[in-house]
Amino acid sequence: MxxxxxxxxxxxxxxxxxxxxxxxxxxxxxxxxxxxxxxxxxxxxxxxxxxxxxxxxxxxxxxxxxxxxxxxxxxxxxxxxxxxxxxxxxxxxxxxxxxxxxxxxxxxxxxxxxxxxSATYPLEVEHWSDIPERLRPSIDGVILALGQHRATFLPQVWERVPDPNDFLALLSQKMGLQPNAWRMPNVRVELFQVVEFADEHF
Structure with missing residues (x-):
């Protein structure tokens, strides 16, 4: 793997x-x-x-x-x-x-x-249970898609939701679905990274 x-x-x-x-x-x-x-x-x-x-x-x-x-x-x-x-x-x-x-x-x-x-790319896993351990907190932005539902979290969201399971549950809710939607067998996960910069008083 x-x-x-x-x-x-x-x-x-x-x-x-x-x-x-x-x-x-x-x-x-x-x-x-x-x-x-x-x-x-x-x-x-x-x-x-x-x-x-x-x-x-x-x-x-x-x-x-x-x-x-x-x-x-x-x-x-x-x-x-x-x-x-x-x-x-x-x-x-x-x-x-x-x-x-x-x-x-x-x-x-x-x-x-x-x-x-960065360019987005698919996260390939054999089973939904592999998804959390394949995510890199504070590094990976995540796109979750299921059918017509789609939602995105920037890597900065890890600052307030550091646990991968909680992160995925919240992202599922952002799609308008139940917190466990990321566990569905036909869910699609894509990753990306960012370069970020902000005002000094951000």
Missing amino acids: TSPSDEGPLLHQQFTPQQQQGLLDLAHQSVEATAHQKPMIIVDHEATDPDLLVPAACFVTLHKYHLLRGCTGILIPQRPLVDEVIVTASRTAYADPRFPNVVPTELPDIAIEISVL
Whole structure:
């Protein structure tokens, strides 16, 4: 059996402090434009760091007073990372169904985290009971799918749910199913990793 440390693609992309801050600044500008109901910001690709023009999937998380204020993202690259950050930050500010739209008065208190994803890959197991031991807490993001139901947890979720069985149960509930849905024989599990960076006060 392949060991977890040998599974799947590694995320080799790293970002300099300047690149990280540039993306965070764009995310803040995008959230601000959305809160003020202004057009989405556009960046000049010719003046953009080429590393940030590579297509990449990402999630953008908003916090307010250290509490979750929104999180959305995509799993499959669709556009250059710099554009994806702008689009996803805007979407998080107005289209996370769990939260009301961000309004201008909240902007000074919003902190942002960006997670850039690796490619996803399937976790192959012989039996559902093998799944928990094959997960790497704090490293693996997990996608759980069963029929038309699908849900995702970023690796950061391990910080508050460190037990793999509890992690899978909560992810099953996020799909809208019972906590033991991850034990169904036809469940599909995919993994990914992230490079994450955030505001200093996140």
